[in-house]
Amino acid sequence: MEIIRSQEFTADRAWGAKDIANMSGVTTRLHWTDxxxxxxxxxxxxxxxxxxxxxxxxxxxxxxxKSEILNAGDIFFASVGTEHVAHPQGEARILVIEREGSI
Incomplete structure (x- = not known):
């Protein structure tokens, strides 16, 4: 059992991550970036x-x-083959759920 306070998480580099779970090859990671x-x-x-x-x-x-502004609480779903890039506007913390080993 673990409680993670996402707003307090930082990393030593952009897109640094905390591994939260690996469920049958699907990872959940919390990223910090600027x-x-x-x-x-x-x-x-x-x-x-x-x-x-x-x-x-x-x-x-x-x-x-195309582009969309995502605020805290918003979710972006990238289906298979969706080319995308995230540009934080200052510091951001993002929960990413994806296949293990994905970019």
């Missing part, structure tokens, strides 16, 4: 939940780049 990630496509589905802060999520749909 810098953008890289454009990528996961090798499975991804659930991206903003716990604290604001994140500008860019993604490609039908070859067109």
């Amino acid at each position: 810098k953008p990630y890289i454009w990528h496509v996961n090798d499975g589905e991804e659930v991206f939940a903003v716990m604290h802060g604001v994140v500008k999520m860019l993604y490609k749909e039908d070859g067109e780049t």
Whole structure:
């Protein structure tokens, strides 16, 4: 049993993470960041939940780049093949649930 206070979590580098669980190959990790990630496509589905802060999520749909502002409590679901990149607007804490070994 563990209680994690997501708003208090920090890491020593952007996108540093705390491993929370691995359930049959699906990982749950809490990330801290203040810098953008890289454009990528996961090798499975991804659930991206903003716990604290604001994140500008860019993604490609039908070859067109789109974006959405995600606030604390918002969730982005990347289906298989969705190219995307997260740009935090300052510090952010994000819960990511994805296949183990995904980018």
